[in-house]
Each structure stands twice: as structure tokens, then as C-alpha cells.
Amino acid sequence: DQQVKQNSPSLSVQEGRISILNCDYTNSMFDYFLWYKKYPAEGPTFLISISSIKDKNEDGRFTVFLNKSAKHLSLHIVPSQPGDSAVYFCATRIGRSQGNLIFGKGTKLSVKP
């Protein structure tokens, strides 16, 4: 039973427009959320994170929004660039478990020039 769900396997966006990637989770005890980006033949790269005490965190073109009541988070990329084309994973953990990140299945983003 998946605790972290990324329901869109793929997303295609035009360069310069906004990309919105979504993630739903099941356990209200999750207290920290992360987004990772993965290019082919490379390991995942940390992108941005958010604590459950916040509802928004911004880093340059990347913003993560957290809606605790809906158990939903989203990653906004504005403006999207072709180099953003990659698989994006949402991840979370419970409390003190520092190592055990639970990942979604990923969403493949394609940004077209």
C-alpha cells in the first residue's frame, strides 16, 4: 500500500510556462517532505524541502506548497526550462527516522522548447 502517491506518471510543459507536480500522502505523522530530481543514469539530486510547520518554501524557480489538511504537496517550477526535463520524486519521512525516506514513484517532466 503506497504511502506516497504521485498519480501523474508524466507531464509535458512548454518552455517558459509553469510546471506543477503533485504528490499525495496518507499518514498525518509525516513531518518533513522533500523533492528530488533524477536524470537518466544518475542518482537522485535533492531539490527542495519543507517542514510540516510551514505551508510554503521557495528557492529560486522552485516552490513547494504543503496542504496538511488535504495531505497534499506540490512543486511549482516557474519558468520551466528544457534542462528541467527529468523524473521528479516526492519523498517524506516520519519523525526521528533520519534514514528511512519514503519515495513516490516519480513523475517524468518533459519541458519542450
Added chain:
Amino acid sequence: DTGVSQNPRHKITKRGQNVTFRCDPISEHNRLYWYRQTLGQGPEFLTYFQNEAQLEKSRLLSDRFSAERPKGSFSTLEIQRTEQGDSAMYLCASSLPLANSPLHFGNGTRLTVT
């Protein structure tokens, strides 16, 4: 920044053979993690070390799997009597010993069991 290094990048083995993978973390990171990723899935946690102590193990880590980090630096992951279901990308990551410190992943070792 040399990043997390994993060797080999690819390993093809026959069912029943033993394999060992190596991970060299970022030098100042004392936490080291092993994950496994299969096609169409996100990475799945296997185990985690702080220095040489193995602090968490997933139930995915069957008796055929053993991970070590003898001197608190590099780590090895051994799979004994490999099965076809072991075919996957094995990812190593490291992090600083700080709360919410992000994991830095290596490029992985792709295992194919024939």
C-alpha cells in the same frame, strides 16, 4: 566536492552467485544509506549507518543481504545467492549528521541477475 562514489556502475551475475558493491560517501558525511530502485518505482530504503553503527534496517533487507561500514568511511553491500528479483539499481547516499540534512545520492550500481 567529489560526491558519492559507487562501484561498479554495472554488474551482471548469474543466479546463485554472490556480489558486493562499494560506496564511498562524501568525506565529511558520517551518515550513509543504501536504497534500491526497480523500474517504475521510487527508491526504497534498505539500511542506514551513522559512522560504523548500523542504526536502521528495512524488512526488504533479507538474510541474503548484508551491509557493513567497518571504519565509518566506505560501505559495502553484499548480496549472497542472488535471485532474479534482486535485479535493480542499488543507490548509496550520504548526509551530514544534522536534522533534516538532505541525502546526497551516488549514481548507483545496476545489478542484473541472469
